[in-house]
Amino acid sequence: MQVAAVTTGGTVCVALVGILIEMMRRQANAMSEVRENVQVARDHVANTHSTNLRDDLDSVMSRIDQVIDGQERHNRDLTALREEIGHERRERLSVAERLDDHIEDTRPVVAAVRQLTG
Incomplete structure (x- = not known):
């Protein structure tokens, strides 16, 4: 056992x-x-270069912020240009309308002068 x-x-x-x-x-x-x-x-994920990834990202974000600021300035500039162009267009149309009215108003005078000289 x-x-x-x-x-x-x-x-x-x-x-x-x-x-x-x-x-x-x-x-x-x-x-x-x-x-x-x-x-x-x-x-x-290993960093194979001499700078810290966080620093690199901060730098990129700063540059993106600069680009966005530039775009916002461009948007404001374009808005101002559109307003100026709109104002110039309205003035041009107003001048053209006044000129057309003046031409219409002077047609009888021009016709009368031609009759007298002609």
Whole structure:
């Protein structure tokens, strides 16, 4: 009976060691996969130049703000130009209308002068 217990105990110990080794192997494989994924992620986010990414983004945002400010100035300038062009157009049309009226008003005078000189 004592031999059977030792044999059974030895078998159980060998089985437990085998299970432990398998668990460690699986854990090592999982860790290896995680290590590879971490390296891929690091390659994608690693800063390969001398400036800090945050500083670079701040600089880009500052330049974008400058571009937006410039566009807003251009919009104001264009609005002012449209208003000036509209005013000039209204004045031109008014002058053209007055000129047409003047021409109409002077037709009888021109006709009378032609009759007298003609």
